[in-house]
Amino acid sequence: MIDIPSLNELRKLKPSQKRVRFEGRTIGERLADKVAEVMGSWHFIVIQAVLLVFWIAVNVVAWWQHWDPYPFILLNLVLSFQAAFTAPILMMSQNRQSAIDRQKAETDYDINVKAELEIELLHEKIDALKEQEIKMLIEIIRYLEKKLTAKL
Numbered sequence: 001m002i003d004i005p006s007l008n009e010l011r012k013l014k015p016s017q018k019r020v021r022f023e024g025r026t027i028g029e030r031l032a033d034k035v036a037e038v039m040g041s042w043h044f045i046v047i048q049a050v051l052l053v054f055w056i057a058v059n060v061v062a063w064w065q066h067w068d069p070y071p072f073i074l075l076n077l078v079l080s081f082q083a084a085f086t087a088p089i090l091m092m093s094q095n096r097q098s099a100i101d102r103q104k105a106e107t108d109y110d111i112n113v114k115a116e117l118e119i120e121l122l123h124e125k126i127d128a129l130k131e132q133e134i135k136m137l138i139e140i141i142r143y144l145e146k147k148l149t150a151k152l
Contacts, residue, residue: 029096036093039086 025033038044055075059068068074 025096028092032089032092032096035086035089039090 052075055068056072059066059072060070
């Protein structure tokens with residue numbers, strides 16, 4: 001069963017108390033976030049594409065001595081190393097981001113529960129006011145009936 005906090009507990013929470021905290025990240029977390037930020041950008045893709053084209057062109061045209069002839073085995077090795085280290089770093093960053101998203105979802109849930117409970121209270125107050133109004137109207141009707149019967 002889901003533990004639903006009481007309305008009083010939710011009212012005590014201020015938005016500033018429920019904010020997701022970004023301080024206190026470890027060096028690894030900061031590094032993973034920075035790597036994900038850089039490698040997930042068009043800037044990185046364009047620079048990498050230019051470097052790959054340059055590498056291939058230099059080795060095909062052979063202006064200098066070939067350091068990586070046609071099947072480009074060294075280039076393949078470099079890209080494999082890049083992929084091997086990038087994937088786990090990106091996953092670390094995604095895991096951290098999902099933890100942050102989970103905290104935000106919990107905060108949203110608490111806000112929704114609070115709103116629902118507040119609306120319920122408003123409905124109860126409106127219902128109570130309607131009941132009072134109906135009682136007053138009934139009393140007025142009875143009073144007018146008595147006056148009418150007394151005149152006749």
